[in-house]
Amino acid sequence: MxxxxxxxxxxxxxxxxxxxxxxxxxxxxxxxxxxxxxxxxxxxxxxxxxxxxxxxRQTSVIGLLAPMVSDALASEVMRGVEEAAREHGYAVMLGRTGSQSVFIDGYLRTLRTYRAAGVILISAVITQEMRQLLGPNIPVISVAISDRSGPPSVSIDDERAAYDATRHLLSLGHQRIGLLAGDPTSIYVAHPRQRGYERAMSEAGRTPVVAHGTFFYDSGAPGLDDLLRQEPNLTAVFAVSDEMAAAVVNELQERGRRVPDDVSVLGFDNTSTSQHVHPPLSTVAQPLEDMGKTAVNKILRARDLGPRIMPHSIISRGSTSPPHQ
CATH class of the missing domain: 1.10.260.40 (lambda repressor-like DNA-binding domains)
Incomplete structure (x- = not known):
């Protein structure tokens, strides 16, 4: 040998x-x-x-990279990617790279060396540097990011989803709704979700109340502090990730506020986190597993690699209700 x-x-x-x-x-x-x-x-x-x-010039491997995304969201996408890849006889190479470009670059070089059939990025923008590292023969597609500028992607309409979520809270009777937005540098996820919230609030004649987090759990409590400093009498919080929403629920209860009797909380993504908190989170559902499957199929068909918009929905659970007088 x-x-x-x-x-x-x-x-x-x-x-x-x-x-x-x-x-x-x-x-x-x-x-x-x-x-x-x-x-x-x-x-x-x-x-x-x-x-x-x-x-x-190609192996039966598909790369799946998660530069900066929660484990819960990544696992949902990965489930769909692995199922679709397995059906076609492909294996999946997962890279948890964090935000450090040196690790991302290393994975991309490895995938190029192994002549991967394609690369899927979770909630990450496809850059020119990434394309150069992969070379011209390996397709790359992003999942769960609203980049409509032309690169291949599979996502929901984040702005519309946040608009619908805010309208849902308004329809329950809430008027003082705070947004725990994502990282302000996230122009393809945080920005459209904030725009959707602000548009719904403006149409309802309500004043937006916005604080920023990182999408991750640890930013939930500081974000809630910021929202309550701006508006102590909030009756609802819309957090643009389930992790931040779960942190908000736990922090509110630590402070003696009941969810949803005193404050309703709505999350985003419908990951497993949404059902591992009490009460279970109402949330915006992204079809993350189906998005992973769609990305694999688009890569293996090697055509129609433009943006694909998937449907979203609002799931009502125990963390939201009409405001109590």
Whole structure:
């Protein structure tokens, strides 16, 4: 059986360099990369995976990267991606990269080296740098992000969903509704959701009350503090992620306020988090699993890679009710 040392000897490099090339890391020249890949092919190294990819220009692998997203949301998308990939005989390589570009770049180089069939990004913008790292032959598509500027994507209409959510709270009789918005630098998720809320409030003749979080649980309590400083008599909070909404519910109860009797709370995403809090969260449902399946199918069909808008819905549970007088 061919080993990494055999490849290194044939290519005239160290085993460490072969490892770096195979895993898409930095620290070698283009000429070295070509020599290593030729040696991999010549010696039939890892025939079932790497060498087949060098011969056919594609392997049965789909990359799924989650740069900065909650585990609950990522797992919903991944469930759909894995199911659709498995149906077509593909495996999924998951990368939890955080926000650090060096880790994202490393995964992208690895996926390019292994000739992935495509790459799916969860709630992340496709950049020109990403396309350059992947090369021209590997399609990339984003999921759960409202980038309508042309890159391939599968999402809901975030602005419309937030508008409908705010209208739902207004229809229950709430007039003092605070928005716990997302990271203000998130122009493709936080911004459209805030626009939808503000449009609904404006149409109802109500004053918007907005605080910003990070989409994650830890920002829920500070965000609630900010909202209550602006409007102590809020009767409803709309948080643009289930994690922040769950934190708001817990924090309100810690302060002796009843949910929903004193303050209603509405989340966003309909992840497992929404049902792991008491009372269970009312929320905006994204069809995250179906979005993952759709992304896989679009990649494997290699056509119709433009934006695809999926339907959303409002799910009413125990965390919302008409305001109590």
């Amino acid at each position: 061919t080993t990494i040392r055999d490849v290194a000897k044939d290519a005239g490099v160290s085993a460490a360099t072969v490892s770096r090339v195979v895993n898409g890391l930095l620290g070698y020249s283009e000429e070295t990369r070509q020599r290593v890949e030729e040696a991999v092919l010549r010696l039939n190294y890892e025939t079932d995976f790497m060498a087949r990819g060098l011969k056919t």
